[in-house]
Amino acid sequence: MKKFLLSMLASSAMLFSGASAQPATTQPAQANLRVVVFLSPECPLCQNYSLPLNQLQKQYAGKVEFSGVVPGRAYSTAEVLAFTTKYHIAFPVTIDSSKNLSASLKATITPEVYLLGPKKKFYTTARSTTG
DSSP states (O other), X not given: OHHHHXXXXXXXXXXXXXXXXXXXXXXXXXXXXXXXXXXXXTOHHHHHHHHHHHHHHHHTTTTEEEXXXXXXXXXXXXXXXXXXXXXXXOSOEEEETTOHHHHHHTOOSSSEEEEEOGGGOEEEEEEOSOO
């Protein structure tokens, strides 16, 4: 997944912006990129990906905003806090208790990663079912 995320971020200057279908050529558009990671505190893959996700967040600080989402009501705030503390998650993680964000992005598994652009334009997703 780290290689895929790196390739998504590296190619972000080639992404198409808006409805104009013109390649994005300016750096300011990159500052509007956002990586949304759907996580589950008990998922071994989510636990294993915490280090590379933190490294990517640090590498792209100021260019890409990272945020984590725990979908549903299966985990309490305390459990999510324990997960983020234990695995040193360096980006904000929220609970999507109503699964509104999950539904709007069509997130179905964890870990699942979305790269969003300006005005929440969807660019790509990465899913992992193997370590």
